[in-house]
Amino acid sequence: MTTKKKRSSNTQNDRWVAIAADSAVEASKVGDSGPVFVRLRNPATDAASLYLFGSGDSQLYEVKAFNEDCHSWFVGQTVQRDGRLLYFTPMDPLFLLLPYLMKAGKEGKFQPVQQVVMDEDYPACTRLLSCSQTQASLHHVAEEKEVGSQKFHRYSQEKTMEWLKKKVDKTVRALKTSNISVGGGVKSMTYIRAKQESDAREEDYLRYAHGLISDYISDDLSRELLKALGLPEISSPKELEPPSKKRKMSDRPVEAGEDYTKFNSADFARKPPKKMTAAQKSLAKVDKSGMKTMSAFFSPKVKTEKN
Template identity: 55%
Template sequence: MKTGLMFVKLVNPCSGEGAIYLFNMCLPQLFEVKVFKEKNHSWFINESVQSGGLLHFATPMDPLFLLLYYLIKADKEGKFQPLDQVVMDDMFPNCALLLKLPELEKLLRHVTEEKEIDKKKYYKYSKEKTLKWLEKKVNQTVAALKTNNINVSARVQSTAFFSGDQVSSDKEEDYIRYAHGLISDYIPKELSDALSKYLKLPEPPAAVPNPPSKPFSGTNLKSRTSPELAALYSQTSWWKTRSSGSRKASDRLFS
């Protein structure tokens, strides 16, 4: 802990299962830990070859996604509650570390309604505000995809079999659909479906009845490669913009 780095197990806001995260307690700052694994991979260490060449890398993560998970869960009670009573988890007690992150109240305004009683803040999940915030996240991700010249049409279309005339160059809808898929990795499925409707995404085109023996080559929507993710995180991370120090907190979140 001398370095201020701490690996903790917290809830995955999409699946509800446990996942490893990294806290920088000095800043403080939250990172998610990703594992890049190839079937045949090893490391050269000195003059020996070590098998099992997993690559772990940490990328800055917007903590609001994790807070959102608990806010949605607490909303079942239908009342305003103090944040320390919302962010509680017997399975993942380290979730309390989220309450130590900076500018927390400003972040919560994007996804909650709040009241103040006797100088104490109470919060309640707002689906309307959350969808607006997620729409901005999608637009932010679309901009990053375009900036990094990442082709998305093949990835969107590879989820089904398409005839030749259906496979086309990148369209705005493809960017939005792919960005929606990325954001959906950090929110519950019910909210992901609601976001899809909010974005007015049409249903995917019907698949060809008799697909060829070899499926259309491309990366599945859920099988994004680490270079793509690294490029996107470098563009879309709220924490990256936080260090600039020249913008207002509300601007940093959506830069």
């Protein structure tokens, strides 16, 4: 009796394909810890998300994954079964610190930030304080007091709104500079420009930028930011938001979505009829009356009931 050989597990398949800047994966100084993946509390969903700390915890990177069904990678002579594409982008650590500052701010007193940023479920959150821009940026979202050589902070809603509004303004400028279409002149599935970019109003840019920033803050803070921007709430966001924003809300990378939309269109399934060959034309003229089809020879015979 023969037995099937079990396929040995290939550890080379347990790898990821990722896109990252050199600064995210290289050690900057001798003795610095290398890049580290950590689980932190997502500021928008309050659930666990994956982040990357660069060398020496100097920079925080957001980890995003683009995933498709039935997708794998050919790397050298091996096949990587995990077909996801990971990419790391720099992220402002203040977004992750905000929930801790807001929670401590309810006490209404100044506290050392080391005492505020503590989480039993996500102990790695203290590493956020090691990022180079954290200490220099806390004044954007909190009031500061210095006693001796120690600083104390208290969350400020007013400062936070001003900081978020500046984030929105910078995002709007980046959208315009990059010529990203955000208005109604974009067809929802194909991103084909139907009208001139002048059709996009300033409100379209603000709403789009607000949506992008809202991916990193709580729903309550997002609504407060909407009011601070002077934008009224819309009754049906999915109907009125720009088409490109709808794709962002689905958490699908825009670049890959543009490449694969042709496979989702109805026109792609419509193929022109093939031309018949001379032999097929001759066969079509033959009288087929009384002939059985090929499938009839393979069909089961119908049993007749006996009286």
